[in-house]
Amino acid sequence: MTRPLKTASLAPALAPALALGVAVLANAAAAQSCSVRIGGIFPTSLDWGRPIAETAQFAVDQVNEAGGVNGCNVELMLRDSQNDPKVGVDAAKALVDLDRVKLLLGAVGSGVSMPILTTVAVPAGIPEFSCCSAATAFTALAEEGKTRGLWFRTYPTTDVQAAVTAKIVKDQGLGKVAIFYKNDDWGQDYGKLLAGYLEGLGITVTGSVAINAAQPSYRAEVTSAMSGAPEGIVGLLYPTEGSVLIREWLSLGGSQRMVFSNSLRSDDFREAVGAKYLTEAVGMDNAAPRVPSADAFVTSYTERFGSEPNGPGLPNSYDAAMIALLAMQAAGPEASGADIAAAVAKVTDPAGTPVTADTAGFAQAREVLAGGGNVRYQGATGDVVFDQNGDVAAPAVMWKFTETGTEEISYIPQEEVRALLGSH
Template sequence: MMKQKSGRLATKLSTAIGLAMIAGTAAAQDCTTRIGAVLPTSVDWGRPIAETAQFVVEQVNEAGGVAGCQIEMVLRDTQVDPKVGVDAAKALVELDGVQLLLGAVSSGVSMPILTSVTVPGNVMQMSCCSSSTAFTKLAEEGKTGGLWFRTFATTGVQAAVGAKVASDQGYKSVAILYKNDDWGQDLNKLIAADFAALGIEVTAEVAINDGQPSYRAEVTSALAGNPDALYLGLYPNEGTAAVREWLSLGGTQNMIMANSLKSDEFRENVGLQYLGNALGTDTASPRVASADAFVALYKERFGGEPNGPGLSNSYDATMIALLAMEAAGKDATGEQIAAEVARVTDPNGTPVTADASGFAAARDVLAEGGSVMYQGATGNVRFDANGDVSAPAVVWKFTESGTEEVEYLSLTQVDDFIASLK
């Protein structure tokens, strides 16, 4: 079933590309360059991430493509499964010959792809959403080859803001349920330390595995310490099952959620009536004109607000990667594309907007040997030496129609709070 859904989406996206190429401007090209995308299209929160990336491709093709060729995004579903993700990435690199790979979302999927596919294959990998600090460590050890970038801030931001929420709410004790993968283990380690730094007792740290028929044993263990609140570092499928067990056993409705649960599926399957005291965290776009411009573009294209997780990050990841391809030139290798990322996110470069006209303007600047300052959905993106970014943060809650912002923390506020924990 999942593979069939993924295939239909891939077909729809390929059809959209074909129509864009036929109905495009007179400048339509007679060559095509493929890029790869490994994203979880078989889950409700993953499809919009893929659709947002495809939206960027449509705009770039409208602007004339990359290095004289139209772009075709070959999309494969990861099913949020490391083995499926690695197999998908191998097919894109070894069979389709892509030099640029977008994805994955989950750190537990991105990591094996990076270490076993893209780094050995000298392919650039740009993730919208993987946040584990394990990538930072790998880069510091020189094991990413400069081929890894992500437009989502590290897990440290979400952990710190989650701890701040608990402190602000006056919780004295918290139990943690976390997904038993690279991302969840990293998040659990960080937020447990942040809770401790704020004097909040962690009564239990319980790992949750995929696909179990029941989580009663794990939930019972988490309930044993009678915590004031529950922290959830889970995805919607196991998150829904675990929270249902938690509530049925008398657990508190005081919950703090990672951004992975910012999902209509989770809200609807648990029930809004049980989530009134639940607060979520996420990284956020800065309060700048380029972020507002993205929201307007998204609403025009999709008919609604970009409320799901990772959408602005997916937009920026795709646009920056394609700008780097443009800067690198036709038939560029993954290493050459990665080397140009700094030139298209140069704080001293010519400012360009994150749309078709901005891409066309960037092409002219780059052709003359200049650099550009990309101004996107998450602001003026800056990568450090490890391919990491910093970001503001937001606290949110569920509403009948989606989510609503409760508190916004600027980049300075986030950095200052993280510093105070140390």
């Protein structure tokens, strides 16, 4: 259940806040007379995927509290991708052909998002907003004009992830590492880029081992990686296969010096392996800039769900949903998918009127847009600005596991991240 927003205690701000509240309630009531559908393709059957979908729903709920999009209540039609390409494509086709959605949120894994984009979204002229797909193949596709401007992601590319991961490996003093990577578009891209960055830093990659999903055992892969006598490993995996593989790695005497991708920043993974075996493990994650809007998201998320956001892609999911809905508002009620995609620039304009990522911010954005202005969305990941390929940049953090979750060790500013790129 969505909790009510806290009202400001300052007297000068009270009257306008009350006026805005009345307007929001009036708009919300009017929005019940019509509805508009958007699609969400997330791995909701997986423990780590469900919160990503719930965070997107959170953004939808806030927009509906503000009166909906163009006076209509927004329905988020969720379908489970199971993080499987075929299942994801079938889900996308159903959302577009049967549910007649205006846009798609998702998917999560690059290996699921790519076939959805190329076989469903682009042919149908439907924009796709992904929270978590990082493969650089999307950038190449956009540069070739094959995304038709319909692709946006609020998540940095694997090039960013690889550069930061290599820095963390070096900072940990590891000179020889083996890489385990998920055998999909994301993992293959990440693993290849990471190997290049590590070699550029003088770090030996003793082996890069592809890991397929849903295997009961990875003993052969672990044994292969051990043959190179690495000092530690890098795990570019999801919690499901990661839990099985890391338990086998440790049971066969593998080093506890491990560096993980942000996809393993998961309570399920920590509990499955055991926190006591992860005391020497660290990981990378993309981070929000140290700005008030990111702090505000943590506060509102905690009010909604009872705990701070802890897991991959949560702020990115919120921003993807909110930006998509703002673009729908800017494009107008009869807009095509191409119109919605084109309107993204109007709601992420660095020179636009700043609006907050919440119910009041959406209501304010509607007024600014109705007056012919542009807005600058300030969200859970800061001021989101897409380049011509639908990509974003972001700072990063190094983190470690604790008994109850994860804890940030250090913050890597966006300027430093940019300096790391292209160094291999």
